[in-house]
Amino acid sequence: MLQDILITGLINGGVYALLAIGFSLIFGVARIVNIAHTAFYMLAAYCFYTLLVVAKLDVIVSGIVAIVAVTALSVLCYKFIIEPVREHQAAVLIATIALATIFQELMQVSFGGNYLGIPSTIAGMFSIGGMSIPWQRVLIVVVAAVMLAITWAILYRTRLGLAIRATANDREVATLMGMNADRVAMASVAISVALAAVAGVVVAPVFVVDPRMWLAPLVTMLAIVVLGGLGSLKGSLIGALIIGYVEAITVFAVPAGAYLKGAIALSIMIVVLLVRPEGLFGVAFEEER
Amino acid sequence: MYLIRRAWANVKNEILVLPSRTLVAVWVLGLALLPLAWPDPYILRIVTMTCLFAIFAASWDLLAGFAGQVSFGHALNFGTGAYASALLATHLGLSPWITVWVGAFVAMLIGAATGWLCLRLRGSYLSLATLALPIILIGILFAFPKFSGGELGISGLRRLATSPEGNYAIAAISMLVSVFAMWLIADSKFGLVLHAIRDDEVAVRASGINTTRYKLAVFALSALFAGVSGALYSHFLRVAGPSTLEVALSFQVVIWGIFGGAATIYGPVAAVFLLYPFTEWLGNFERLSELRLLIFSVTVLVILLFMPRGMVPWVRDKIETACPRCKARNGAWRGECRLCGAGLRGVLGVAGRTP
Numbered sequence: 001m002l003q004d005i006l007i008t009g010l011i012n013g014g015v016y017a018l019l020a021i022g023f024s025l026i027f028g029v030a031r032i033v034n035i036a037h038t039a040f041y042m043l044a045a046y047c048f049y050t051l052l053v054v055a056k057l058d059v060i061v062s063g064i065v066a067i068v069a070v071t072a073l074s075v076l077c078y079k080f081i082i083e084p085v086r087e088h089q090a091a092v093l094i095a096t097i098a099l100a101t102i103f104q105e106l107m108q109v110s111f112g113g114n115y116l117g118i119p120s121t122i123a124g125m126f127s128i129g130g131m132s133i134p135w136q137r138v139l140i141v142v143v144a145a146v147m148l149a150i151t152w153a154i155l156y157r158t159r160l161g162l163a164i165r166a167t168a169n170d171r172e173v174a175t176l177m178g179m180n181a182d183r184v185a186m187a188s189v190a191i192s193v194a195l196a197a198v199a200g201v202v203v204a205p206v207f208v209v210d211p212r213m214w215l216a217p218l219v220t221m222l223a224i225v226v227l228g229g230l231g232s233l234k235g236s237l238i239g240a241l242i243i244g245y246v247e248a249i250t251v252f253a254v255p256a257g258a259y260l261k262g263a264i265a266l267s268i269m270i271v272v273l274l275v276r277p278e279g280l281f282g283v284a285f286e287e288e289r
Numbered sequence: 290m291y292l293i294r295r296a297w298a299n300v301k302n303e304i305l306v307l308p309s310r311t312l313v314a315v316w317v318l319g320l321a322l323l324p325l326a327w328p329d330p331y332i333l334r335i336v337t338m339t340c341l342f343a344i345f346a347a348s349w350d351l352l353a354g355f356a357g358q359v360s361f362g363h364a365l366n367f368g369t370g371a372y373a374s375a376l377l378a379t380h381l382g383l384s385p386w387i388t389v390w391v392g393a394f395v396a397m398l399i400g401a402a403t404g405w406l407c408l409r410l411r412g413s414y415l416s417l418a419t420l421a422l423p424i425i426l427i428g429i430l431f432a433f434p435k436f437s438g439g440e441l442g443i444s445g446l447r448r449l450a451t452s453p454e455g456n457y458a459i460a461a462i463s464m465l466v467s468v469f470a471m472w473l474i475a476d477s478k479f480g481l482v483l484h485a486i487r488d489d490e491v492a493v494r495a496s497g498i499n500t501t502r503y504k505l506a507v508f509a510l511s512a513l514f515a516g517v518s519g520a521l522y523s524h525f526l527r528v529a530g531p532s533t534l535e536v537a538l539s540f541q542v543v544i545w546g547i548f549g550g551a552a553t554i555y556g557p558v559a560a561v562f563l564l565y566p567f568t569e570w571l572g573n574f575e576r577l578s579e580l581r582l583l584i585f586s587v588t589v590l591v592i593l594l595f596m597p598r599g600m601v602p603w604v605r606d607k608i609e610t611a612c613p614r615c616k617a618r619n620g621a622w623r624g625e626c627r628l629c630g631a632g633l634r635g636v637l638g639v640a641g642r643t644p
Contacts, residue, residue, distance in 0.1 A: 033413055033417070035540070081594070084597075085594065090547045090599075091597040091598075094543060094544050097544060098587075098589045098593070099590070101583075101586040109579060109583065215536055222420055223421055226417045259428055259431040260429075262427075263425040264428075266425050266428075269421060273409075273414070274406065277409040279414070
């Protein structure tokens with residue numbers, strides 16, 4: 001049971017980290033609470049399914065095409081739907097909710113509401129210390145780690161990353177320094193959705209694909225982001241690992257845990273918020289008036 | 290005769306003078322006459338549901354629009370009302386006329402507790418933390434399936450009235466009373482303080498107002514109305530299930546509230562009265578019933594791109610203008626203000642200065 005908890009927690013944590021860091025990035029740069037974030041994750045899983053199972057393409061080709069297509073779609077959505085109403089925060093909020101519902105219904109109409117399975121892309125087991133883990137699950141952890149490293153490199157080692165961090169810190173000053181805040185926002189939308197799409201592609205063979213698969217991770221992801229502190233990438237990563245392990249422990253060690261896993265994870269978030277209202281690593285945003 | 294003439298003068302000078310007031314009067318009259326004019330049980334059922342959701346949407350607006358505490362978990366209060374009322378009715382066998390009130394009261398207590406939890410949170414933190422609350426409650430309910438009915442919920446509740454007309458009357462009257470009560474609250478000094486808290490809480494505190502008390506009060510009040518609607522809903526459908534606590538319902542009320550126009554009370558009500566029958570009507574067509582959620586979302590999105598402040602404020606600006614001098618509202622056809630006589634045509638601000 002202990003190794004189950006260790007492995008499941010790490011896998012959950014990796015997937016949640018990919019989702020939560022992307023969400024945190026958009027929130028930090030553009031102050032958009034993107035409810036459609038996990039809907040893009042669902043879209044990527046469906047896209048991967050179509051290319052791999054229906055069109056019978058190569059695994060790597062379909063994975064990359066799915067990620068690129070979903071990222072391009074997200075940039076288009078941002079440009080034509082979110083940007084025209086950017087000044088009205090409330091309108092942005094329900095625009096993202098409406099987008100998520102639209103994606104869900106489109107998938108429902110085109111694929112039906114049943115669960116779709118994707119065959120494992122890598123066969124075999126990886127054995128370490130007397131237990132064996134399917135390579136598929138190891139892949140999730142490896143991909144998550146690699147993607148997080150790439151994101152870190154983009155944010156801290158490139159000029160674009162500097163611009164993103166500067167805009168997140170102070171939009172007005174960044175604009176005065178000659179950064180195009182709109183383009184920076186678009187770049188961070190692309191990075192963030194790409195992370196979600198990667199998560200969707202790597203988990204698709206392990207979890208099942210269905211039109212409502214975006215709701216459960218959405219709630220957990222929001223809890224993680226709030227737990228770690230909105231806009232803080234380090235907080236999102238640590239929050240993701242905490243919630244991932246808490247869920248794994250509840251499922252394996254508590255009776256009726258499958259029902260309670262969400263409730264316990266969310267209660268932890270609320271307890272943390274009561275003690276520290278800005279989350280574990282929250283950047284205290286100055287009062288925006 | 291004198292009384293009739295006086296009443297007519299009142300109607301003419303107070304209601305017909307503004308298109309928005311005329312619309313409200315027509316709407317109330319329409320609700321009152323509907324069971325006489327069109328006593329089809331299916332229509333009555335849809336309008337009954339619309340009325341219940343209208344209370345719910347307006348209560349969200351009181352909390353989110355006026356006080357600025359944008360809650361993503363308003364279904365918590367709806368579901369608490371529904372479940373509390375249903376549990377009392379099945380386990381203790383009480384009459385629904387009592388359990389609805391108790392359910393609303395329980396929802397109010399839970400709402401006040403939510404408010405206490407959320408006192409230190411603001412902005413997006415508050416929205417995202419409240420989103421979690423109904424899901425925690427679902428988890429707890431599912432963990433005790435014997436007590437709560439698990440995923441199927443509690444069914445076989447008694448209705449408040451046996452005939453469709455009776456149920457419709459109860460829903461419509463509760464809706465009118467609650468919505469006008471909320472509108473009065475929002476228009477009172479209390480509502481003014483809420484407005485101020487939304488705009489600048491620090492400044493309100495600096496003016497010597499105990500914002501904590503006001504925030505707790507608005508959480509409790511809003512939960513009370515949401516609880517009433519939830520309890521009535523469960524007794525109308527005769528089942529209280531987990532769908533009353535779902536994320537989808539929390540998002541639905543956000544859509545209604547913002548689509549109609551936040552901080553107006555009548556905006557969300559109008560949005561429910563347009564959108565809910567619209568989606569039900571789409572369900573009538575065999576081809577469209579699968580697509581109705583899709584059509585609903587696309588409609589919301591497209592309308593929002595044109596009216597980002599919400600539909601009702603947009604319409605109101607088209608049919609009415611505000612006098613630049615005395616801020617009284619006038620019908621858009623008038624050339625000068627009905628109260629102070631200032632000109633309303635021409636460039637805004639310049640027109641106000643001409644006598």
